[in-house]
Amino acid sequence: MKSVIIGQYIPGKGLFYKLDPRTKIIAVFLLMVSVFLFERIEQLLIALGVATLLLLVGKINIIRVIKGLKPIMILLIFTFIFQIMLNKQGQKVVEHDMYFTLFTLLFLVIAFILWRVMVKITKFRFTFFFLFVISIYLTLRYVDYGQTIIQPFNFAIYEDGITMSIFVVIRLLIIITLSTVLTLTTKPTDLTQGLEKLMHPLKKIGFDSESFALIISISLRYIPTIFDEANKIMMAQASRGADFSEGKLKDKLRQVISLLVPMFIIAFIRSEELANAMESRNFVPGEPRTRIHELTMSYRDTLATLFSFSVLILSIVLKVI
């Protein structure tokens, strides 16, 4: 039986592994807030530098963090482009006419095909996406011969557009890096326990953080089991001729349903049996329980909290001044 890796946690040693999950959650939260309070590009750049320095101090594999950035790369590129195009404040930096002719169209089609092909045969998806976006700009700007399709239009980039787009991208980069560090160095179970303890005060308004944490930890425990189950069902269906990889979208959907229905039924049976097992071991929801896992704070946690607090205070001070 192969085990499925849940979350991004990688076992290791180093500063961030030794911190209490509560400290890490609080620190990440405070730092994120301060990142939003910084208003000048220099401040943000320094913050990015400090974040990188922290990664090095914590002996965190930078490549891992960059991999963590991948899923939001498209988002980053889009925010960048939209900020540049739509922000019309400050001085004009560039201004010129854009053309859209038959040849432009031809060039665009070629660029599109090139991009799709390169994505298929190489690994650098985002690099080529970026190149594709740049080539759209270049064609619109310089290819001005041939039959005009759309009348030439004016295109301008403003100062604020550039600063804001860099701003947004750096902010997002720092935030994602922070949260990646949190998930890389904290076991899912520790994370839930940290959340549970932090949300404990919410009991006054009727939020049962203990049950919440138990639900999360049981879900985490059953993910590999349910994966196994799905594999078995898929093999059972495949042995009777079902094909999950080919066919039209409609066929695929139908096949997914044939996978989901038995999985739901099995999950219900499972939860019934699990409830029985838990009850027979004297579990009563909402009753006080002792814990085998204990969270302990050390001087490191104090330091980390102090550090993030001072960053927050600094950001507030800078904003007020």
Next chain:
Amino acid sequence: MSYIEIQKLSYSYNEKTNVLDDINIDIEKGEWIAVLGHNGSGKSTLAKTLVGLLEPKTGDITIDGITLGEETAYEIRKKIGIVFQNPDNQFVGVTVKDDIAFGMENLCVPREEMLEKINFYAKKVNMLDFLDKEPATLSGGQKQRVAIAGILAMQSDIIIFDEATSMLDPYSKEELIQYIKTLHKDGLTIIMITHDINEALLADRILVMNKGKVFAFQETEKIMKDKETFTSSNLELPVALELANSLAQDDKFKEIRDKLWEYALTK
């Protein structure tokens, strides 16, 4: 007064038919009881009513002087643990350690005591090297042993095995049976629900259930000689005993017959 007393116990899912029908049994402390019966004979229902998972329609269950009811279910469950059929569906913890601790956490055992007990009972079921392992990396037999350790750690002295060996491979099955034997030697009361007659032979007494009623409840040796009990409740005897029973009709084969008995009951 017996350790476990079941009096006039009935249970039904609907009004028409009783899944359990007027059950009266006494079980002594330290006894090993095997429960045999066909699918739908009420074996598992009996187990679930014993730990208070199902509420009986009529009748009383008294364990160590405490009568089971809504108020006392918590106390009863401290004394009685149940190992279910599917090893995966009773593993609550994220790791072996967490799972053994689960019952103790519910009983509010202090943390230091829990750590001691976890080590002690993990060693007892031979899972000490696996304390930090996740359930997905364990075999079915290992998971069942973790379940046993969890029950032992709660200081229960009655363990119900609800077809606990039926999803295991032959090797793990044999291993689990060996553990049950040592538990029995340590003085625990064992109630083993099973389909496997060879397993049932290890018990002190066998309870045969049929259509929710107690069909027979006698010492193992006595019940095995009575072919009628088995054929009329659709259970099959092991080949050796079948043979011994047919040889029993002729005094010439007395010696062979006794040998076969010995073989079947000691294996």
